[in-house]
Amino acid sequence: MARTESIVNELRNDIVAGVFPAGDRLIELQLCERYASGRAVARAALVQLESEGLVVRQPNRGATVRRISVSEAIEITEARSALERLIAARAARNATEIDRDELRGIVADMRISVANGDAARYSTLNRTLHGRLCEIGHHEIATDLVHNLRNRAVSHQYRLAMMPGRPNESLEQHAAIVDAVVAGDEAAAADAMEAHLGSVLSVLSRWGDAH
Amino acid sequence: MARTESIVNELRNDIVAGVFPAGDRLIELQLCERYASGRAVARAALVQLESEGLVVRQPNRGATVRRISVSEAIEITEARSALERLIAARAARNATEIDRDELRGIVADMRISVANGDAARYSTLNRTLHGRLCEIGHHEIATDLVHNLRNRAVSHQYRLAMMPGRPNESLEQHAAIVDAVVAGDEAAAADAMEAHLGSVLSVLSRWGDAH
DNA sequence: CGGTCGCTCATTGTTGACAATATTGTTGAC
């Protein structure tokens, strides 16, 4: 009955989507009810999500959604930057003509979204672009790590997108990445990706200083 | 009674140390006996180690120690390279005078070990050096990821140390890393670290081609 | 009035039994 494997995915999605905000207690019985499973299964999910860094469990005190401080978010983004450099370089190396067309198309759509002020669509395209780069890069280890890091810092990404002027800045950086990937220039792709995440970092650290 | 938290560490150590070779079945009841714990605890440990990439679990078919192919080991080392670049750069930024002395001392000991052909001691110093760099770098996220990646590829690292001429080559690379860190040159430290792991990669890929 | 002791309750930690599933070994027919 209990889809043992899938409830960890459901719970992860719910945490990332903000259904359970940071700091929320995750009580096993409630999870059992919500996901229609036994307590053992819920426990296993919590153990796994703890080792993914999304949940913190204190002995005999239960589990909570992990709070990510700004300084942690910065570290996470720095690590992401290192790994996405690698992915971008690989994408530049491996991209086929079909891939190149698709990437150009995504950037074109992004341009439209920014022009229209459609933040939600831009955010979706953002995810799509990074996701496609991961697929094109064919680097499973780095891809998995990056996905995990993205999940961990998602609460901060959210705030980021709301900053005024940010979409324009971000758009040009994404365009630069795609240009380099399409040109097959590995070093340029890595540097463009690093520049993009570096700009994310500077926003994060400014915001951190202000609090 | 059951040290719920510690058995995952014990099992991880045993896997990394080769007590359970790659491909070995990890039967829950045997783990219970070995670590004097209940089955639920053993299960939890397996779930966690699966998400760390050390164990693979197939539904209704049990858990085995994950086999890491050479191509996977290459990917793991590539990801490690990206992250250790970051760590080395941070170490160069943060190292105090005391840290610098210690790093120089480790390299001096390494030189002695190589001269004496003491592979075991060299291997220990190798771990010590990378570990100290992680501590000096003060980058928890990257450090955790690197530790995990090291654990995953440990079976291949082992074979690597046995290659003739390898210790000498490796020694000079480590010396270069430490020189850059001691000099406080972030970019040079990152590049030296990348060069070091690049040499590991070339050995791995040569070995992979030969099989 | 303040602090500490002990009680109660919610929640987690652990155990054991049972059901479900895969693997292995065995039998029997062709």
Added chain:
DNA sequence: GTCAACAATATTGTCAACAATGAGCGACCG
């Protein structure tokens, strides 16, 4: 002799009950 169906075993998956722990709260005592 070979193959398929079937039985036996081994192992995992699930569940429910019980023990243990920590937090909150009120009463008791200084």
